[in-house]
Amino acid sequence: MPSTGDHAARAADTAEALLAPSGGVGPDPLPVLTYPAGADRLARREALRPVYEAIVARVGAPTLLGGAVRGPSVRWCSRERILLLSGDHTATRLSGHDARKFARAEWWDFDGADIGRRGRPHGFDTFPYTWQLDRGGPGDAPLHTYNGVAVASGWDHATTGLELMLAAWVEQYPVQAPGDWIGFDLWTARDWGRRMIVSYTPAHRGRELAVRIHDRGAEQTEERQAQMRERGWRTLAERQWWCTDSPESDPDGPRQIAELAITECRARGATCPDELRAHHINAGDHGALWLTGLGLPTHPSRGHHY
Structure with missing residues (x-):
């Protein structure tokens, strides 16, 4: 062998x-x-x-x-x-x-x-x-590349798209970009400006996959906290709710993170995937990252690479 x-x-x-x-x-x-x-x-x-x-x-x-x-x-x-x-x-x-x-x-x-x-x-x-991530590597990137956005047809479809993206990062990203994190902010049209951060950070051993949301503007009463925990959130710290108990070794981790993110968007008034936007798409603050298969609208869709 x-x-x-x-x-x-x-x-x-x-x-x-x-x-x-x-x-x-x-x-x-x-x-x-x-x-x-x-x-x-x-x-x-x-x-x-x-x-x-x-x-x-x-x-x-x-x-x-x-x-x-x-x-x-x-x-x-x-x-x-x-x-x-x-x-x-x-x-x-x-x-x-x-x-x-x-x-x-x-x-x-x-x-x-x-x-x-x-x-x-x-x-x-x-x-x-x-x-796809362009970090200015040697050679000539193709000038003619796809600049569209494919949006999921429904909530189950959107959850699957996000799950598959996270699973791909776990398998592929640490080999290609050792030591770096990758992620994006997810906003909803009916709760605009509130950051939900979806990320994968290989250096955070045992809690590599994470999602958190800023819950400022809502009084954190016992009733509010119970409501957030019922949706799937686990930890409250400085008005940010976290769900970080998803190690990369858990085969269901990507699905759990995706389900929580989409559930929260719906709870905040989103009626369809087209009302969501992925902003601040980033990979270790280095290079231009495009998420063509996320299944959600992204901003920008493809930056300056056409």
Whole structure:
């Protein structure tokens, strides 16, 4: 059985070959890592870490970080070529692409994505990526990228979108951005300006996934506190309610955080997902972060990257 070092070295060789001017370009990705059956998101994350680090050590930092519902979506880009590290819950793969054709096909994948029809799956797994982070890495990011917002069709759909985003962060983000937090503020149109902060902070051991809300303006009577706890909030500190008892190791953690966030928005008067807005989308105060697969309106939708 090949060792972790063997997998990492072969992945680095493959990445270097695909990035070379004479490297292969085509739709067939090359597997660089296969996960054991039943591996959870943390096991997949730690299996990928040495492979990813070996690729970066060999070919340099990526142009764009990111991930999809089922696996990473990391790109090394030039004007002519794109090297893509992607995968699912069974394997991770590398593929080389013509940059112009790849960007155009990806735009149409986004534009044609179906996430809202009744009786169909949630659809977020059809997106080429659900989050993408530009930290000014080497190379040339595609100039033609999707600039739309796909909004969930209902509350259950919105909860699923947020759950899948948080789960993707747990599996993908610490490998690509070691030591950094990631998150956003969630506002509702009928309670505008009140910050609900949804975040993932790997350094907060045992409480990595968190959501909190500023409850200033409401007198914290016993009745009010009972009402907030009934919704799912656990801790009150300086008029902020917290729910931080969701370690990344809990497979249900992303769902619990998502359910609480959406429940609170509804309790504050929101009637549909389109009345919500994700603001201050950030990744360690470094770079431009886009949440294309959040399922909620974001501001801005894509910043200055078009």
